[in-house]
Amino acid sequence: MERCPIGLIGWGTVGGGVVSLLLRDNPVIRERCGLDLHIKTIVTRTPSRDRGHGAGTAVVTDRADAILGDPEIRTVVHLVGGTTVARDLCLACIQAGKHVVTANKAMLAEHGDEIFAAAAAKGVAVAFEAAVAGGIPVIAAVRDGLVANRIEAIYAILNGTCNFILTKMEHEGKGFAEALAEAQKLGYAEADPTLDVDGTDSAHKLALLARIAFNARIPIANVRVEGIQTLTFQDIRSAKTMNCRIKLLAAARQRPTGLELRVAPTLVPLEHPLADVSKNYNGIYVVSDAAGPTLLVGQGAGALPTASAVLADVVDVVSGRYPLTAKRFSFFTAGKPLAFVPEIDEYTGSYARFTVPDRPGILAGITNVLSKNGVSVLSIHQGEPDQAGTALIEVVTHPLRGGSFLSAVADIDRAGLTIQPTVTLRRL
Known part of the structure; x- marks a missing residue:
């Protein structure tokens, strides 16, 4: 059985989930895939911090070169947040000839062209299933499962924090601030929830998903973004009188004049499948010419759901499937130029x-x-x-x-x- 040493950079919530899930379920992976994955080295800024779980046999250090300079480690799980240091570390891994598996949607949405081009030049892959919708395998579904389809539109609930808040406002009559406070208490919202509630997080995810669906480069500036901060219970109640629910919807639609990209609170008719996606769940509704409507629903965040997507990518990379995919699909490096529909149209x-x-x-x-x-x-x-x-x-x-x-x-x-x-x- 092939033994596959992995490097992990970033040992926060998702990193901890990856370590725990691999220690628990590696026998399942070995049985299904014939691969013996193990984390050889973990790089973190706080190696001595007590995380409440072990690291197995991994060496824990604050030195990135412990991974970058190790020829045995060919695949790196990159779980660093932000866009600046994260970009630098990602590019360093690529320049060291290592495949990268990442969950950082902001980094890829803002620096994806540079990162994918660098990976292509070095002959390595950058996999990012975990960057969009957590444990829902939407990237694989659109990239592989719908490869023979022309994608017409994607409508998606991509932020569990906002969906939880809107559900609480609707069912319990709470105001935005009260519902947000409950989400923070339950761990569904960050201490600073700005990027969630103002729509930025959903916009990053939509840009990545649209890149694959429409085989195009998607500058993040072309995604129009509105948040849910100004909504009141009155808006929720008014939506109900129109037989609708309000959802923070990420939408990518192919129009005759170009691609329309928007993240905004939207009136979703009650008969639409996305209207029933509630609490902290995510839902993605893809309309394609052959398969028709396809709905994916599941946990869009959290340590273990996201770790599930990370390890799925790791298996694809170390087995050789994903590097082959990265070479053949043009959205990683080129992508066709597209016109974008202005809001006025x-x-x-x-x-x-x-x-x-x-x-x-x-x-x-x-x-x-x-x-x-x-x-x-x-x-x-x-x-x-x-x-x-x-x-x-x-x-x-x-x-x-x-x-x-x-x-x-x-x-x-x-x-x-x-x-x-x-x-x-x-x-x-």
Whole structure:
């Protein structure tokens, strides 16, 4: 049986999951694949820290050259966060002639072109199943399972923190801050949740997924991003009256004029499969020309689910399957140039919540601006004012170009008709 020494850089939550899972389930891997994986060296900034679990026979050090200079270690599990040091370490592994398995979506979304090109030049692979949707094998599904399909669209819930918050807001009537605090208490949200709740985390994942699905380079700047911080229970309740749920949706759609990429809170009809993906789960809905709709649902984060994806990549790399894949698929190095659809040309139904002073003429002023911008209104509702004299006006539109809707909302806010920035949602 082939014995395969592995290097691990980064011994945090996911790194600990990889060590624990490999120590526990290596007999399963040996039985299925005929490979005896073992972690030979672990590099961490805090080698003496008590992590509550052992490292097996691995040498633990803070010196990266213990891995980079070891000719026995041909595959490195790279679990370093951030984009600067992580990029440098990833490139150092590549220059040392080592395959890299990583879970760092931000690094690949921002520096993927450089990293994949360096790997191709050195004849090594960079595998990243764990970077998108944790334990859900979505990269393999799109890259391999749907290889004979033209991908038309991907709609995905890619952030468990946001999905948990929105579920709590809907089912328990909690506000955003209260639901976020509970997510942090349960370990579903970071102490600083900014990259989760502002949509950045989902955007990084979408860029990687779209790169494979559409065989193209996806600059992260071409992904339009909105978060969930401004949502209130009123928005959740209004969605329910429209037979929808609000989800932070990452969407990549092929349009006649180019590729549309967006991460934003979105009205998802209750009959759509993604509407039932709740709590901290992730869901990916892929529409392709031959297989039709494909739905994948599962744990999108956490130590063991992510470790499962990491070790799946490790097996693919050390068995020789993944390096062969990396040589044959052009999205790793080149990718075709694509046009990207600007937000003003998106075409969909929309929702807006205007926070207004309770005085005569406000509703008429809003409808007048909407009409001037060519916005066709499906429904409009004004709620009772609160004790402070503030009221909510909610507008639902027929499908229309995004430019018309955005211009109307901007004009309404500029005209002094509102007292808070207007909240807008698109419909799936």
